[in-house]
Amino acid sequence: MLGAWFDYTVNGFVIGNIYALLAVGLALIYGVANLVNFAHGSVYVVGAYVGWAAITYLGTPLPVTLLCVVVVCALVGVGIERLGLRPLHGASRIAPLLATIGIALVLDQVVQLIFSPDPRAVPMQVPDWRITLGGGTIGALDLLIAGIGLTSAAVLYGFLRFTKLGWAVRATAQDSDAAKQMGVDTDRVNLVVFAIASALSGISGVLVGMYYNQINPAMSFEATLKGIVALIIGGLGNVPGAIGGSLILGLTESYGIALFGTSYRNLFAFVLLIAMLVWRPNGLFAARRSLPPEPMTGTFIARSRPLKVPSWAVAVVILLAALLPLLDAPYLLQIGANSLMYAMLALSLTLVAGTVGQVSLGHAALLAIGGYASGLLALDAGWPVAVAIPAAGLITAALGTLLVFPAFRLTGHYVSIATLGIGEIVSLVILNWTGLTRGAIGLGGIPPLEVFGYDLGSVQGTYWLCLVVLVLLALLQVRLLNSHLGRSWRAIRDDSVAARSYGVSGDRYKALAFGYGGFAAGISGAITAHAYSYINHETFGATISILALTMVILGGLGNVVGAVLGATLLIALPEAFRFLAEYRILIYGIVLLLLIRFRPQGLMGTV
Amino acid sequence: MAPILEVRGLRKHFGGVTAVADATLDLHEGELLSIIGPNGAGKTTLFNLISGLDLPDAGSVRLFGQDATGAPPERLAGLGMARTFQHGRVFGNLSVLDNVLVGAHSRLRAVKPAVPIIGPLLEFALAAIRPAAVRAEEAALRADAIRILSVFGDRLIPRLDHPAFSLSYANRRRVEIARALALHPRLLLLDEPTAGMNQTETVEMQEVVADLKRSGLTILLIEHKLEMVMRLSDRVIVMDNGNRIAEGLPQEVRRDPAVIEAYLGHRATGGAAAGAAVEPAP
Ligand SMILES: Nc1ncnc2c1ncn2[C@@H]1O[C@H](COP(=O)(O)OP(=O)(O)OP(=O)(O)O)[C@@H](O)[C@H]1O
Ligand SMILES: [Mg+2]
Numbered sequence: 001m002l003g004a005w006f007d008y009t010v011n012g013f014v015i016g017n018i019y020a021l022l023a024v025g026l027a028l029i030y031g032v033a034n035l036v037n038f039a040h041g042s043v044y045v046v047g048a049y050v051g052w053a054a055i056t057y058l059g060t061p062l063p064v065t066l067l068c069v070v071v072v073c074a075l076v077g078v079g080i081e082r083l084g085l086r087p088l089h090g091a092s093r094i095a096p097l098l099a100t101i102g103i104a105l106v107l108d109q110v111v112q113l114i115f116s117p118d119p120r121a122v123p124m125q126v127p128d129w130r131i132t133l134g135g136g137t138i139g140a141l142d143l144l145i146a147g148i149g150l151t152s153a154a155v156l157y158g159f160l161r162f163t164k165l166g167w168a169v170r171a172t173a174q175d176s177d178a179a180k181q182m183g184v185d186t187d188r189v190n191l192v193v194f195a196i197a198s199a200l201s202g203i204s205g206v207l208v209g210m211y212y213n214q215i216n217p218a219m220s221f222e223a224t225l226k227g228i229v230a231l232i233i234g235g236l237g238n239v240p241g242a243i244g245g246s247l248i249l250g251l252t253e254s255y256g257i258a259l260f261g262t263s264y265r266n267l268f269a270f271v272l273l274i275a276m277l278v279w280r281p282n283g284l285f286a287a288r289r290s291l292p293p294e295p296m297t298g299t300f301i302a303r304s305r306p307l308k309v310p311s312w313a314v315a316v317v318i319l320l321a322a323l324l325p326l327l328d329a330p331y332l333l334q335i336g337a338n339s340l341m342y343a344m345l346a347l348s349l350t351l352v353a354g355t356v357g358q359v360s361l362g363h364a365a366l367l368a369i370g371g372y373a374s375g376l377l378a379l380d381a382g383w384p385v386a387v388a389i390p391a392a393g394l395i396t397a398a399l400g401t402l403l404v405f406p407a408f409r410l411t412g413h414y415v416s417i418a419t420l421g422i423g424e425i426v427s428l429v430i431l432n433w434t435g436l437t438r439g440a441i442g443l444g445g446i447p448p449l450e451v452f453g454y455d456l457g458s459v460q461g462t463y464w465l466c467l468v469v470l471v472l473l474a475l476l477q478v479r480l481l482n483s484h485l486g487r488s489w490r491a492i493r494d495d496s497v498a499a500r501s502y503g504v505s506g507d508r509y510k511a512l513a514f515g516y517g518g519f520a521a522g523i524s525g526a527i528t529a530h531a532y533s534y535i536n537h538e539t540f541g542a543t544i545s546i547l548a549l550t551m552v553i554l555g556g557l558g559n560v561v562g563a564v565l566g567a568t569l570l571i572a573l574p575e576a577f578r579f580l581a582e583y584r585i586l587i588y589g590i591v592l593l594l595l596i597r598f599r600p601q602g603l604m605g606t607v
Numbered sequence: 608m609a610p611i612l613e614v615r616g617l618r619k620h621f622g623g624v625t626a627v628a629d630a631t632l633d634l635h636e637g638e639l640l641s642i643i644g645p646n647g648a649g650k651t652t653l654f655n656l657i658s659g660l661d662l663p664d665a666g667s668v669r670l671f672g673q674d675a676t677g678a679p680p681e682r683l684a685g686l687g688m689a690r691t692f693q694h695g696r697v698f699g700n701l702s703v704l705d706n707v708l709v710g711a712h713s714r715l716r717a718v719k720p721a722v723p724i725i726g727p728l729l730e731f732a733l734a735a736i737r738p739a740a741v742r743a744e745e746a747a748l749r750a751d752a753i754r755i756l757s758v759f760g761d762r763l764i765p766r767l768d769h770p771a772f773s774l775s776y777a778n779r780r781r782v783e784i785a786r787a788l789a790l791h792p793r794l795l796l797l798d799e800p801t802a803g804m805n806q807t808e809t810v811e812m813q814e815v816v817a818d819l820k821r822s823g824l825t826i827l828l829i830e831h832k833l834e835m836v837m838r839l840s841d842r843v844i845v846m847d848n849g850n851r852i853a854e855g856l857p858q859e860v861r862r863d864p865a866v867i868e869a870y871l872g873h874r875a876t877g878g879a880a881a882g883a884a885v886e887p888a889p
Pocket of ligand 2: 650651652693
């Protein structure tokens with residue numbers, strides 16, 4: 001028994017070391033660039049695959065493998081900083097954050113295209129003896145990982161403390177404007193920090209590959225998240241804190257698994273994340289309890305004058321869309337229906353992220369709540385579909401608002417991190433609450449769409465229903481934007497402090513926005529569930545959240561017509577280029593990056 | 608009569624810096640009280656403490672006879688306090704008119720019924736349905752906003768629909784003041800309303816503030832341009848290093864050796880704006 005606990009502790013420390021290699025880099029980057037790097041886990045995956053390729057194809061011994069990883073990943077880091085982020089100096093405040101998301105998509109897809117999505121086994125390069133110690137065991141790999149963790153920390157400490165460049169990094173982290181005035185080349189500092197952080201991340205990736213003896217391109221997302229959780233526990237930008245936070249996270253997960261089983265592992269991590277954001281947003285090791293102020297430079301979204309679309313043009317487009325089923329092209333209609341469902345999600349996100357400025361990275365969770373609510377009401381409670389769908393919208397509105405409520409006092413990056421975490425929590429709860437949701441089996445046999453006896457299960461029926469619902473939601477949203485709510489929401493986004501000074505309470509209006517957003521997304525999820533007849537905890541994953549964000553940016557943040565246009569383009573165009581199907585997500589990533597760089601206001605302009 | 612604003616022993620530290628040491632002041636109905644002092648004296652910090660953006664480490668604030676120490680800014684706005692910001696905080700993507708309408712937010716009644724718990728839901732529904740009362744209220748607020756904007760002549764009226772980010776610096780400051788007036792404040796806090804303005808613009812702004820004072824509004828003013836302070840103020844408080852070093856009628860304060868010392872001392876060490884402040888001294 002005690003031996004088992006010893007093993008769990010060792011395991012927790014080893015995982016903690018791996019997280020530390022990730023989190024330290026994130027902390028360095030946050031320090032100098034004021035940015036949470038959402039591409040960090042993607043570099044880690046690159047590291048894992050470079051290591052695997054070096055061993056498999058070149059037969060490199062361990063030190064050479066690590067060297068290859070360090071070199072390649074450092075170069076990737078340099079590329080991210082130089083090509084992806086530096087051109088965004090002076091852009092709106094969310095631009096760099098969105099860019100790292102785009103870079104993550106692109107890197108993941110490139111890795112997947114080169115190495116295939118199938119898992120690979122990283123050959124073990126360490127002897128597999130184990131020492132027995134007090135009833136438990138420690139293996140050579142455990143010691144290696146601990147050794148690399150400690151060595152990296154020591155080297156990093158020496159670098160930051162005793163070299164000129166290290167001093168420049170610290171100066172930039174403290175106050176980059178002051179550092180610049182003192183002659184520090186902050187561009188170079190950024191470049192170096194990205195190189196170091198990425199190299200560490202890459203090493204972490206190979207070590208994980210060896211530890212679990214398996215790698216796949218999809219593991220980047222989890223790595224980014226875990227690194228961020230460790231970072232938040234330690235306090236944003238706090239390098240020693242990040243190490244402490246990583247060890248705490250590793251041990252929490254390890255003991256959590258010991259007590260409750262493997263499927264709860266991530267739930268612990270994300271609940272810990274939300275708890276930290278609510279109670280100790282500065283990290284466990286900071287004295288202050290309030291949030292540090294975000295830099296006040298620039299506006300949150302790109303400034304632009306939105307394109308005005310005359311209402312007759314909108315009416316014509318709606319009419320044409322309504323006539324589409326007459327063409328008798330079921331395939332086209334299917335794409336149309338899909339676009340419309342996504343457009344509802346985009347409406348919801350463009351309100352929350354664009355109008356109110358809360359860049360949600362977990363928006364797909366609202367679809368999941370809506371889908372499950374409607375599916376369960378129809379299946380288990382026997383409600384008619386036409387009643388279950390609006391009810392699901394209301395449930396999602398209430399539940400979604402309640403879930404995000406703790407994040408209302410957060411701003412900027414913190415909101416994105418919190419919503420990402422909340423989204424993961426929702427999907428993990430769905431997976432683990434077997435009694436209600438049927439867990440991993442998913443929800444099958446969901447009754448098809450029908451409205452009081454009229455069967456809408458056909459493609460035409462689904463399409464028409466979606467069109468009607470979308471038009472109603474869009475009209476309502478436009479009406480709200482033209483009311484005092486619209487200007488209050490936008491005031492909160494542009495300057496929440498000034499807004500509060502004039503009586504516009506952040507909590508109240510964010511709650512209303514998330515409520516309406518939850519309703520629209522919940523309806524979308526519900527219709528999707530009935531149209532597909534089967535959903536599970538993975539149907540509405542993080543990729544959909546990112547896709548929705550891309551749609552919204554493409555259309556122009558906050559722009560209702562833009563959201564619909566963005567959804568239609570991103571769903572329909574890839575169908576037109578079916579031969580590119582393999583590259584679909586890669587294209588989304590590239591579109592996102594190009595937009596942020598060259599047309600941050602989107603096609604229709606931000607509102 | 609009780610003062611409109613009573614500040615007692617307000618103190619605020621930032622790390623090692625004591626931004627405000629022991630601020631005490633009374634402001635009476637219809638009075639214009641100016642706070643002057645060199646850069647970093649703690650004037651803006653004092654405003655932030657009074658207006659609820661920062662929490663004081665010690666001391667108390669009473670507003671309109673109620674305790675308002677550490678009260679959230681939303682509540683203070685509801686009580687009738689409006690403020691402007693030194694560096695200008697307009698809502699960049701909102702139109703000029705919308706900026707001013709946000710200022711009138713705490714005057715919304717029809718669309719924002721004071722019902723507990725379901726109040727927000729009612730507000731949402733009313734915003735969507737827009738019954739006649741709501742439309743009338745909105746129209747009245749709009750008319751009022753335009754009337755307020757016309758205080759600045761034709762500086763802003765032709766630009767009602769322009770996004771605030773497209774305005775000149777001086778116009779943005781004007782929008783901010785119009786936004787504050789839209790609250791129909793009983794107490795107005797102005798933080799350097801003429802900062803960054805040229806001579807003509809400054810004179811214009813001075814006239815606007817003089818008109819506001821004449822209309823009976825109670826004003827707390829931070830200003831570096833002494834000429835304006837001397838002309839408009841009923842009383843002046845001088846701060847340096849977080850401390851009040853002098854208080855009195857404009858003419859007395861101007862001759863106070865401690866004040867001259869503070870300004871000159873700072874000038875000797877390179878205080879930039881202090882020079883501008885001393886210029887009009889005899
Ligand atoms: N949020 C903050 N964190 C740390 N220090 C602060 C903060 N706000 C103000 N200070 C410090 O408090 C002191 C007073 O600043 P304050 O802005 O109140 O001065 P001021 O009198 O308004 O100056 P100015 O005339 O330049 O506007 C300064 O030393 C300033 O650096
Ligand atoms: Mg100031």
